[in-house]
Amino acid sequence: MAVGKAAADVQGEASRSIAMNSGKYREYYGRVEHPHWSSPPGTPPNSDSGILANSIMPQRVNATTYLVVVNAKYGVPLELGWMSKAGNHVPARPFLRPAVEYVAASFQAAVKSILKGNN
Numbered sequence: 353m354a355v356g357k358a359a360a361d362v363q364g365e366a367s368r369s370i371a372m373n374s375g376k377y378r379e380y381y382g383r384v385e386h387p388h389w390s391s392p393p394g395t396p397p398n399s400d401s402g403i404l405a406n407s408i409m410p411q412r413v414n415a416t417t418y419l420v421v422v423n424a425k426y427g428v429p430l431e432l433g434w435m436s437k438a439g440n441h442v443p444a445r446p447f448l449r450p451a452v453e454y455v456a457a458s459f460q461a462a463v464k465s466i467l468k469g470n471n
Contacts (some may be wrong), residue, residue, distance in 0.1 A: 354466060358459040359410035359418035365451035366420070367405040369396035374445075393443030396450070404430070408448075417449050420448065 374391035388400045399405055407423035422428065430463055432446035
């Protein structure tokens with residue numbers, strides 16, 4: 353249960369960080385009629401359509417293993433950064449790693465409690 357809760361917490365924290373506006377960096381027009389502002393490098397991406405945040409899902413592998421998957425095709429490039437078609441490096445807008453770091457302490461405490469027989 354602790355692993356499943358941690359995976360759900362990572363999903364929630366990652367989605368929450370995307371839903372919060374990280375600030376305005378560059379304005380551009382994408383698939384929507386209104387302009388979109390990219391977030392500053394190193395901060396979670398700003399949400400435009402909600403597709404990225406809604407594509408983050410915990411996935412049970414077995415009793416002790418969960419994956420947190422991102423189904424939006426641009427999720428990994430945003431998390432890690434990428435090279436543009438013009439050959440410029442676009443810095444990362446991480447949202448998963450910070451979520452894992454945020455959840456890590458409570459997950460470790462839950463595991464320690466279980467191992468001590470408190471749950």
